[in-house]
Amino acid sequence: MAQNGLLQSDELYKYILETNVYPQEPEPLKEIRALTASHQLFFMGTSPDAGQMIEMLLKLTGAKKTLELGVYTGYSLLLTALTIPEDGKPENKGGFDYVYVDADKINYLNYHEKVVKLLKVNGIIVYDNTLWYGSVAKSEDLVPEVLKQGRTSVLQFNKALATDPRVKISMAPLGDGITICRRVY
Numbered sequence: 001m002a003q004n005g006l007l008q009s010d011e012l013y014k015y016i017l018e019t020n021v022y023p024q025e026p027e028p029l030k031e032i033r034a035l036t037a038s039h040q041l042f043f044m045g046t047s048p049d050a051g052q053m054i055e056m057l058l059k060l061t062g063a064k065k066t067l068e069l070g071v072y073t074g075y076s077l078l079l080t081a082l083t084i085p086e087d088g089k090p091e092n093k094g095g096f097d098y099v100y101v102d103a104d105k106i107n108y109l110n111y112h113e114k115v116v117k118l119l120k121v122n123g124i125i126v127y128d129n130t131l132w133y134g135s136v137a138k139s140e141d142l143v144p145e146v147l148k149q150g151r152t153s154v155l156q157f158n159k160a161l162a163t164d165p166r167v168k169i170s171m172a173p174l175g176d177g178i179t180i181c182r183r184v185y
């Protein structure tokens with residue numbers, strides 16, 4: 001379902017991965033991806049194209065204090081550990097530069113309320129799966145039963161985020177959609 005990301009063309013997504021993403025993917029991440037590809041819930045992990053964007057953000061912001069909510073295969077956790085400087089480390093007190101959220105969608109808004117307060121001004125939050133397998137733009141009767149509850153939560157979340165004055169956002173249609181938030185005050 002989501003192994004092709006949001007692009008409806010398998011060929012195009014394959015092209016992007018093979019031409020742009022895999023050549024730069026660190027070796028340990030390739031191994032995690034290979035291990036989780038055979039798992040039946042493989043599509044829940046962070047997609048490598050989204051991972052590439054996250055690596056870029058971590059480097060550009062010089063993030064040191066990082067937090068992850070919802071660790072599925074550890075792909076993004078390992079990515080962060082490989083990317084942030086050696087004196088930076090994942091922590092769990094306040095003042096974060098970067099927070100990645102890929103937990104239960106029904107609680108995304110609750111996490112957001114807590115995480116915004118833990119974030120430094122100009123800190124970044126990345127939310128995964130914010131296009132929910134493309135279902136956000138489909139009419140409900142066309143959405144498979146298994147996606148319905150998550151879809152309702154994600155729709156509500158996306159709407160709330162776009163009007164939250166504390167953050168500026170960028171919805172990046174990578175993987176299953178990631179929303180990048182920067183705390184403005």
Ligand code: CA
Pocket residue numbers: 043044045046102128129
């Ligand atoms: Ca995910």
